[in-house]
Amino acid sequence: MFTGLIEEIGSLRSAERRGEAMILTINARTVLEDVKLGDSIAVNGVCLTVVSFDGRAFSVDVMPETYRHTNLHSLQPGSPLNLERAMMAGARFGGHIVQGHVDGTGVIRDRRTEANAVVFTIEPHRRNALRHVIPQGSVTLDGISLTVVSVDRDAGTFTVSIIPHTLRETVLQHKHAGDTINIECDILGKYVDHLLHAKEERSDSGFGSGQGNGKSGGLTEAVLRDNGFI
Structure with missing residues (x-):
């Protein structure tokens, strides 16, 4: 890890x-x-x-x-x-949980300066990767723990804002529009998504506590309760 x-x-x-x-x-x-x-x-x-x-x-x-x-x-x-x-047990956890298991690549669509920051716009090559990217959530780009600024699902892109120190100390300083970058989405989001969909699949198949009607109502109070969140 x-x-x-x-x-x-x-x-x-x-x-x-x-x-x-x-x-x-x-x-x-x-x-x-x-x-x-x-x-x-x-x-x-x-x-x-x-x-x-x-x-x-x-x-x-x-x-x-x-x-x-x-x-x-x-x-x-x-x-x-x-x-x-790899992280040592007992060390400070300064970023977020990164497995080093890349979900896929993306292309840098834009790089622009905003005051003391540099904002990168990323388009994942697999559009469904955006389901695990949320504003103010975590994402890893070429191994760098970053915070998502915004997500444009219509355009299929998301943005991150880079402080001068991170730009200086990583390969992002060499990256420009058109370059390819490795993307690893937040592992917590991926597991929550998988577990919720697995429960829906069990319900649709007549297993588990669902009614097996093949319908999904999205994120409802019942879904949260069934999965132990409330």
């Missing part, structure tokens, strides 16, 4: 490609301080396992599923990368 607080910007030393599989070797310093074989390091928000390392770099395997659903396949030698080690 991660928190979405980037520890350093590394750089890609090499990418050995084998079809839709890759071995990435990444130049780093901070994340190597206590590294061990088998450790998890988030690379642009993707949880990857360290398979070898030395004093200046580490290597990770990228399997086809990860290759297809993240922006790692577009990396070139020298590409900057957000890096974060």
Whole structure:
């Protein structure tokens, strides 16, 4: 598990490609301080396992599923990368719960300055990802824990506002309109959504406490009560 607080910007030393599989070797310093074989390091928000390392770099395997659903396949030698080690028990939890399990990619549609902030407009490639993105909720972009400013469901986009420190300390400083970015939605929202829909499916099938009429009334007092919220 991660928190979405980037520890350093590394750089890609090499990418050995084998079809839709890759071995990435990444130049780093901070994340190597206590590294061990088998450790998890988030690379642009993707949880990857360290398979070898030395004093200046580490290597990770990228399997086809990860290759297809993240922006790692577009990396070139020298590409900057957000890096974060897995969270330690007892450490401060400064961001939000980040698994490093990317839901998919999106494209930056706009980047604009607003006073001391930079506002990014993101369009997920899979439009249904927006069901888990809510204003003032949490979202992870290339491994960075961010707060959602607004959601435009008609346009299929959402916005985040970046403070100068975050821009300076992450790869967002290099991102512009047209660039691809990894998106991980808030795990709490995904689980709540899954559990609510699972209960509807059980009810529609005649199982559970539902009436099995195949109808969904949305978020009602009865739904909240049935799922233990009230």
